[in-house]
Structure formats: structure tokens, C-alpha cells
Amino acid sequence: MSGKQVSIENYRDVWIFTEIQDHERVLEGALELLSKGREIADTLGVKLYAVVFALEAEQYLPVVERYGPDVILYCSDRGLKHYDSQIFPDIYTRLINEYRPSIILFPSTEAGTDLAPRLAQRFGTGLTSHCTGLSIMDSDVYGKGLLVMKRPAYSGNAIATVICPRRRPQMATVQQGVFDKKEIHGRKTEIVRLPFNFDIDQLSVVSLEAPKRWDKPKVPLEQASVVIAGGRGLGSKRNFDTLFELAEILGGEVGATRVPVFNRWCGEERMIGQTGKTIRPQLYLGFGISGQIQHTASIVDSEIIVSINTSTAAPITELSDYVITEDAHAILCRLIERLKTEKRTV
Numbered sequence: 001m002s003g004k005q006v007s008i009e010n011y012r013d014v015w016i017f018t019e020i021q022d023h024e025r026v027l028e029g030a031l032e033l034l035s036k037g038r039e040i041a042d043t044l045g046v047k048l049y050a051v052v053f054a055l056e057a058e059q060y061l062p063v064v065e066r067y068g069p070d071v072i073l074y075c076s077d078r079g080l081k082h083y084d085s086q087i088f089p090d091i092y093t094r095l096i097n098e099y100r101p102s103i104i105l106f107p108s109t110e111a112g113t114d115l116a117p118r119l120a121q122r123f124g125t126g127l128t129s130h131c132t133g134l135s136i137m138d139s140d141v142y143g144k145g146l147l148v149m150k151r152p153a154y155s156g157n158a159i160a161t162v163i164c165p166r167r168r169p170q171m172a173t174v175q176q177g178v179f180d181k182k183e184i185h186g187r188k189t190e191i192v193r194l195p196f197n198f199d200i201d202q203l204s205v206v207s208l209e210a211p212k213r214w215d216k217p218k219v220p221l222e223q224a225s226v227v228i229a230g231g232r233g234l235g236s237k238r239n240f241d242t243l244f245e246l247a248e249i250l251g252g253e254v255g256a257t258r259v260p261v262f263n264r265w266c267g268e269e270r271m272i273g274q275t276g277k278t279i280r281p282q283l284y285l286g287f288g289i290s291g292q293i294q295h296t297a298s299i300v301d302s303e304i305i306v307s308i309n310t311s312t313a314a315p316i317t318e319l320s321d322y323v324i325t326e327d328a329h330a331i332l333c334r335l336i337e338r339l340k341t342e343k344r345t346v
């Protein structure tokens with residue numbers, strides 16, 4: 001354990017792992033967490049910290065500032081171009097020992113879900129993964145100002161409520177898309193540049209480039225106003241690819257259940273559900289999707305849900321505003337044809 005034994009009263013403040021995605025933008029999920037973190041920090045009367053590690057990190061600070069942190073701790077170096085399983089935990093460990101945050105929140109991304117458990121192990125503290133709800137509670141038994149973390153349990157059939165009363169920091173990874181992001185104007189942010197003092201020669205793995213995401217949505221699914229989603233009922237990658245044509249016409253993005261992702265019909269950035277993205281589009285079209293809870297829990301906030309399924313018994317029909325009982329690919333092709341004709345005649 002590399003965390004020093006320090007009384008929990010000495011820990012305060014809320015930290016957000018403000019992840020930079022593909023070294024080009026601040027991750028949406030990190031901005032959502034900054035907004036939720038602001039709410040939590042205000043409830044506790046403590047400071048909100050955004051922690052930004054990146055190559056040329058300065059370029060991201062104006063965006064981060066808009067989401068209301070009291071302090072931005074940032075480090076800028078070419079060693080931070082991609083997330084690294086040695087460098088990030090090492091710098092974080094030193095910072096946590098120095099600043100002693102009480103709460104640290106991470107987006108449930110590849111980087112967040114690698115970094116958080118490493119830190120939890122080093123500090124001998126608890127970590128709740130893939131949370132979908134966060135709040136603060138006071139308890140006569142466990143103490144005041146505790147982070148309450150909610151997450152799906154038993155394959156999404158129950159919600160577990162977790163607290164970490166005896167160790168610090170309290171840590172959670174959080175599903176993207178579950179919280180709203182809110183800009184805050186007129187708040188003063190202190191900006192602190194940290195030195196990069198990791199000895200690169202210590203690295204046991206030298207990675208020059210991160211693997212390219214082979215199928216990356218143009219718009220993050222959490223922000224898309226139209227989501228055209230496909231499942232096993234589409235039957236093949238070829239049929240699944242037709243979804244992109246409809247998405248192009250409707251100005252939407254393509255999403256999927258776990259089945260197309262596992263079959264490599266599309267990339268994992270498109271997975272919607274408990275282990276994927278949470279979406280809130282104006283329109284969700286589900287082609288050949290049964291509607292298991294692990295998927296539907298993340299689409300319930302869609303304004304209009306349309307499902308296309310050959311079975312009337314599919315659970316998705318219960319939460320659909322419109323149900324089409326037909327072959328998914330046949331409907332998809334007819335819809336595209338019709339929309340193209342309509343467009344020509346306008």
C-alpha cells in the first residue's frame with residue numbers, strides 16, 4: 001500500500017479525473033462529472049478540483065474552467081499524450097498523498113477503469129464501479145458527508161447502494177451520460193501547473209501510439225439527438241451496416257446492443273447499456289433488439305422509442321411509443337427508400 005495512514009478527517013475536497021479523449025477534446029463524461037462534482041462539493045462546502053494530464057494540456061483548460069472547478073491541477077508533457085498504466089497512477093498517488101482528496105470520481109472509460117482500481121488498491125480504499133447515481137448522506141452510525149454510490153447489481157435487476165465509511169479517498173467510476181453537464185459562469189478558478197517528474201526510463205512498456213479506434217461515432221452517442229440502434233435480430237454485419245445509411249439520412253448516430261459489438265459488426269464506442277453508453281435522444285429506433293434490462297436501463301430517457309421486432313413478446317415493446325412487428329432489415333430498407341423518395345419530391 002503506497003498511501004500513508006492518515007486519519008479520514010484530514011481528507012477533504014472532490015476531485016474529477018478530467019480525461020482527455022484521443023488527445024483532441026475533453027471527454028464528455030468528464031464534463032458531466034465536473035457538473036455533478038460541483039453539486040457534491042457545494043453540498044459538502046469543499047472545493048472541486050479538475051485534474052488534467054495531457055500533452056499540451058493548456059489548450060483544454062478554458063473548456064474545463066467553464067464547468068466550475070475551484071482549482072485545476074494540470075500537468076503537460078509528451079509522456080502524457082496517451083493514458084499510461086504506470087505514469088498516471090504514479091503521479092496520482094503522489095498528488096493524493098499531498099492533497100488528500102476525500103472523493104475522486106472517474107468516468108467509466110478504459111482509462112478511468114484502469115486508473116481507479118490501481119489507486120484503490122494502493123490506498124486500501126473502496127471503489128464502486130459503473131455508478132449511475134451519486135449523492136451525499138449524513139449517518140449517525142457511519143459519519144457525516146458520506147458519498148452514496150448507486151450502481152446496477154445482479155445483472156441490472158437490482159440497484160446496489162454503496163458507501164465507504166472508513167477509508168479515504170471514496171472512489172467511484174461513473175457511467176457516461178447519466179448526469180447533465182452544466183456550464184457555470186463567473187466563477188474564479190485557480191490554475192496550478194504541476195511538474196512532470198516521472199522517470200520515463202522506469203517504464204516497463206514503451207507504447208508509441210495508442211491503437212486507433214476502428215469505429216468511432218462522429219458525435220458521442222450521449223449527445224446524439226437521433227440514435228438508430230441495432231441488435232442480434234439484424235442477423236449480419238452486412239444488414240447492420242444499413243443502419244449507417246439511415247443514420248446519414250436522419251442526421252443521427254448508430255448504436256448497438258452488446259451482440260453486434262461482440263460480433264465485431266461495430267466498435268464498442270457504440271454499445272448502449274449497463275457496460276456502454278447512457279443515451280437521451282429525441283428519437284431512438286431499435287432494430288432487432290429484445291430489450292433486456294442491461295440495454296433498456298440506458299435508453300429510458302429517450303423522448304420517443306420505436307422498436308422493430310418480429311416478436312410481440314420482446315420486452316422492448318413495453319417501453320416503446322411505437323412498435324413495428326416486422327423483419328428489421330426489411331423495414332430498414334423500406335424506410336431508407338421511402339425517405340430518399342420523400343427527399344427527392346420535396
Ligand SMILES: Cc1cc2nc3c(=O)[nH]c(=O)nc-3n(C[C@H](O)[C@H](O)[C@H](O)COP(=O)(O)OP(=O)(O)OC[C@H]3O[C@@H](n4cnc5c(N)ncnc54)[C@H](O)[C@@H]3O)c2cc1C
Pocket residue numbers: 155230231232233234256257258259260271272273274275276287288289290291292293294295308309310311314326327328329
Ligand atoms: C453484466 C451484464 C452486462 C451487460 N451489459 C450490456 C450492455 O451494456 N448493453 C447491452 O446491450 N447488453 C448488455 N448485456 C447483454 C444483455 O443482457 C442482452 O444479452 C443483450 O442486450 C441482447 O442483445 P439483443 O437485443 O441484440 O439480442 P437478443 O436478446 O438475442 O434479441 C434479439 C431480438 O431480435 C428479434 N429478432 C430476431 N430476428 C428478427 C428479425 N428478423 N427482425 C426483427 N427482430 C428480430 C428477436 O425477437 C429478439 O427480440 C449485459 C449482460 C450482462 C450479464
